[in-house]
Amino acid sequence: MSKADLIVGLQWGDEGKGKIVDHMAQTHDYVCRFAGGHNAGHTIVIDGKEYALHLIPSGVLNPDAKNIVGNGVVLSPEDFIEEMKQFGTLEGRLFLSDKAHILLPYHAQIDQAKERLKGDKAIGTTGKGIGPAYADKIARVGHRLGELRHPEKLATKITEYFEINAAIFEAMGVETPDYETLLADLRRYKEALEPFICDTTQLMWEILSDDKKVLLEGAQGTMLDIDHGTYPYVTSSTTVSAGACAGLGISPKDIGTVTGIAKAYCTRVGNGPFPSEDLGEAGDRLRKNGHEFGTTTGRPRRCGWFDAVAMRHAVRINGVDRVALMKLDVLDGFEEIKVCVAYEFEGKRIDYVPYDLEEVTPIYETYEGWRSTKGIRTFDELPEKAKHYIASLEAMIGAPIEIISTSPEREDTIVRGS
Ligand code: GDP
Ligand code: IMO
Ligand code: MG
Numbered sequence: 001m002s003k004a005d006l007i008v009g010l011q012w013g014d015e016g017k018g019k020i021v022d023h024m025a026q027t028h029d030y031v032c033r034f035a036g037g038h039n040a041g042h043t044i045v046i047d048g049k050e051y052a053l054h055l056i057p058s059g060v061l062n063p064d065a066k067n068i069v070g071n072g073v074v075l076s077p078e079d080f081i082e083e084m085k086q087f088g089t090l091e092g093r094l095f096l097s098d099k100a101h102i103l104l105p106y107h108a109q110i111d112q113a114k115e116r117l118k119g120d121k122a123i124g125t126t127g128k129g130i131g132p133a134y135a136d137k138i139a140r141v142g143h144r145l146g147e148l149r150h151p152e153k154l155a156t157k158i159t160e161y162f163e164i165n166a167a168i169f170e171a172m173g174v175e176t177p178d179y180e181t182l183l184a185d186l187r188r189y190k191e192a193l194e195p196f197i198c199d200t201t202q203l204m205w206e207i208l209s210d211d212k213k214v215l216l217e218g219a220q221g222t223m224l225d226i227d228h229g230t231y232p233y234v235t236s237s238t239t240v241s242a243g244a245c246a247g248l249g250i251s252p253k254d255i256g257t258v259t260g261i262a263k264a265y266c267t268r269v270g271n272g273p274f275p276s277e278d279l280g281e282a283g284d285r286l287r288k289n290g291h292e293f294g295t296t297t298g299r300p301r302r303c304g305w306f307d308a309v310a311m312r313h314a315v316r317i318n319g320v321d322r323v324a325l326m327k328l329d330v331l332d333g334f335e336e337i338k339v340c341v342a343y344e345f346e347g348k349r350i351d352y353v354p355y356d357l358e359e360v361t362p363i364y365e366t367y368e369g370w371r372s373t374k375g376i377r378t379f380d381e382l383p384e385k386a387k388h389y390i391a392s393l394e395a396m397i398g399a400p401i402e403i404i405s406t407s408p409e410r411e412d413t414i415v416r417g418s
Contacts, residue, residue: 001208002208002212002214002256003255003257004032004214004215004250004255004256005024005213005215005259006216006244006256006257007020007024007217007218008218008239008259008320009218009219009221009222009224009239009260009262010221010222010261010262010318011223011267011268011314012223012224012266012274013040013219013221013224014041014292014294016263016326017042017218018044018058019044019045020261020324020413021057021058021215022044022058022059022061022062023410024259025058025062026062028059028065028215029065029066029212030066030207030214030215031058031059031060031067031068031215031216031217032068032069032215032248033055033057033068033069033070033073034072034217034247035070035072035073035220035237035238035239035243035244035247036073036074036130036219036237037054037074037075037128038076038079039054039128039220039235040055040220042219045409045410046061047409050408052295053083054083054296055073056069057069057217060087060094065093066092066093066094067094068094068095068203069095069097069100070097070204070248070249071097071100071248072100072237072243072247073097073101074100074102074130074134074137074237075096075100076104076107076128077148077193078105084192091195094196095200096145096193096198097197097198097200097201098145098146098198098200099145099146101134101144101145102145102147102148103129103130104133104158105129106162106174107129107130108128108129109173109174110129110132110172111127111128111129111130113172113173117172123234123272124233124272124299125270126270126297128296130235130236131236134236134237143157148186148189148193148197149194151189152183154186155182155183158182159179200248201248204248205249205250216244216255218239218241218244219239222239222240222310222314222318223268223314224239225237225240225243228313230273230358233272233273240317241255257322258318258322259322259324259403260314260315260322260399261323262306262325262326263325263327264327264330264389265286265290265303265304265327265331265337266304266305266306266307267286267292267301267303267304269294269299269300270299273356273357274302274304275307276304276305276306276362276364277303278303278304283302285334286303286304287300289332290303290330305337305338305340306340307339307362308341308396308397309340309342309351309353310357312352312398313353315398322399322403323397323399323400323402323403324403324404325393325401325404325405326405328386328390329406332369332370332371333371334369335369336368336369337367337368338364338365338367339393340363341364341365342363343360343361344362344363345359345361346359365392368388369385370389371383375412376412376414377411377412377413377414379404382414390404400416402415402416402417404416
C-alpha cells in the first residue's frame with residue numbers, strides 16, 4: 001500500500017504549483033486534482049515552451065504519468081474539451097470522476113451577474129462560475145459528470161431548474177438555455193468525455209493498493225480556502241490538504257509527504273485583505289520582474305512581501321513536511337528585502353492569523369539583497385545573502401525549505417540533499 005504525496009499552495013494561489021507538480025510528476029505514476037475548477041491556471045515551461053493548464057492535472061506533460069480528476073472538482077465540459085485539444089489522445093491516461101460536478105455556461109453568467117451587483121464589494125472572482133457551481137452542489141441541485149451518460153434526462157432536469165428559478169434568473173439577466181441547444185451541447189460533451197468518466201474512488205484505492213506512486217495536485221492556495229482563508233474573499237472549495245481526502249475519496253492515512261508551495265515574496269489576485277502588499281515601487285518591481293499577471297484572467301496580480309505569519313498558519317493547517325520556495329530570482333537585484341514577521345492588532349503585537357486580517361498592520365524585518373540567483377541549480381552556488389534569507393524564513397515558518405526554484409524552466413530547480 002503506497003501513500004500519496006500531496007502538493008498544496010500556501011499563499012493566495014499562483015505560487016508555482018504547476019512547475020513543482022510537473023517536476024515531481026517525473027517520478028510519479030498518477031497525478032490527481034482534488035478541488036477547484038478552471039479558475040486555476042498552472043503554467044509549466046519546458047525548453048522555452050509555455051503550457052497553461054486549468055483543469056487537466058499538470059502530470060499530463062509527462063507521457064508516462066496518468067491523470068485523475070477527482071469528485072471534488074467542478075468541471076466545465078466546454079473548457080475541458082478545449083484544453084484537451086493541445087494534447088494528442090489522452091485515452092488510458094485520463095480519468096474523470098463520475099461524481100465531479102458539472103459547471104455549465106449559466107454558472108459563469110450567474111457568477112458575473114453577482115459580481116456586477118456587488119459593485120465595490122465584489123470578490124474579484126475569475127468569473128468562471130466556480131462559486132455558483134459549488135453553491136448548486138451544496139444546495140443539492142447540482143449535476144454530476146455521471147449524468148452526462150443520459151443527456152435527455154439531464155437536459156430536462158436543467159430546464160426544470162430554470163423554470164423553478166425563472167424570476168431570480170430574469171432579475172440577474174441570466175439567459176434560460178434553449179432546450180434543443182442545451183441537449184445538443186450535452187450530447188457533444190457526452191461524446192467527448194464519456195470514455196474518460198469512471199469511478200475514480202475505486203481507482204484511487206486500486207492504485208494505492210498496487211503501490212503506485214501517486215501525486216495529489218492542489219489548486220488555489222491556503223488563504224483562499226473557503227473556511228481558513230480571508231472569507232468572503234476566497235474561492236468556494238477546500239484548498240487545504242484536508243480537501244484532498246474528500247475530493248478524491250481517500251483517507252487521511254493515505255497521505256504521505258506534504259509539499260507546500262510558496263513564493264519567496266507574496267501575491268494575490270482579486271480583492272480582499274493582503275497585509276504585506278506593497279503599493280509602491282517595490283510592488284511594481286516585483287510585478288514586472290515576476291511577470292505577475294494572471295494565467296486565467298490576465299489581471300495584474302497585487303504584489304508584496306513574504307508573510308511569515310500567514311505562512312506559519314498555512315504550514316500548520318496543511319501539515320507541511322517541506323516547502324518549495326519559488327521565484328527566488330524575482331528578488332534578484334533588490335537592495336533590501338522585507339519580511340512580515342508579526343502583525344500589530346488592536347495595539348498589540350501578535351504572531352497568529354486573527355479572525356479579520358483586514359484589521360492588522362504588518363511588522364517587518366529587513367534583509368540584505370543579493371545580485372543574482374537566476375538559473376542556479378545547486379544550493380551551494382546561491383549567494384550567501386540568499387542562503388541567509390532562506391535560513392531565516394525556515395526558522396520563522398517551522399518547516400524546512402527543501403526545494404528552491406530559480407526560473408520558470410523545469411530544470412532550474414534546486415532540490416536540497418539530492
Ligand atoms: P500556480 O497556479 O501555482 O501553478 O502558479 P502559476 O503558474 O499561476 O504562476 C506561477 C508563474 O511563475 C508561472 O508563470 C511560472 O512559469 C512562473 N514561475 C514558476 N517558478 C518560477 C521561478 O522560480 N522563477 C520565475 N521567474 N518564475 C517562475
Ligand atoms: P491557482 O490554482 C490565484 C481567486 C480569484 C478571486 C477568488 C475567488 O492558479 O493558484 P473564484 O473564481 O475562485 O470564485 O474567485 O479566488 N482565485 C485564484 N487566485 N490563483 C488561483 O488558482 C485562483 N483561483 C481563484 O482571483 O480572488
Ligand atoms: Mg495560477
